[in-house]
Amino acid sequence: MKKISLLLALALMTFSVAACSSKEAAAPAAEPAEKPAAVEPAEKPAEEPAKETEETAAPEGALTGTAKGFGGDVTVTVVVDGDDIVSVEAVGASETQGVGSNAIDQLPAKIAEADSTEVDGVSGATVTSNAIKEAVNAALASK
DSSP states (O other): OHHHHHHHHHHHHHHHHHHHHHHHHHHHHHHHHHHHHHHHHHHHHHHHHHHHHHHHHSSTTOEEEEEEOSSSEEEEEEEEETTEEEEEEEEOTTSOTTTHHHHHHHHHHHHHHHTSSOSOOOTTOHHHHHHHHHHHHHHHHTO
């Protein structure tokens, strides 16, 4: 009886190892199916540059600056009145949704309110936050 139990346990272990091996072999086949989804966001930035141009051209005397974010370029439009920052708009179509996009949405208002780039970044979006600040500084330096 002990030999049968031992053989049964050994057979189960062998099958479980074989089952794990076949799942690992199937995993790479699933990866190519996921990669076309990554191509989709690449199409999105093609739509956004026209929007950037509209925003950049909208207010007269607006300054623009660009810096590298986490997903690509982040472009800002800064409207100034003398030395005061009146408004800041940021566009970063390739930034991660729910992370970098939070910085794109929240940080420009903080910069305009503080009249400075010396504000706290958005938690979890450090690279995008720094890119927005750097782009605003570049825009202000261009005046």
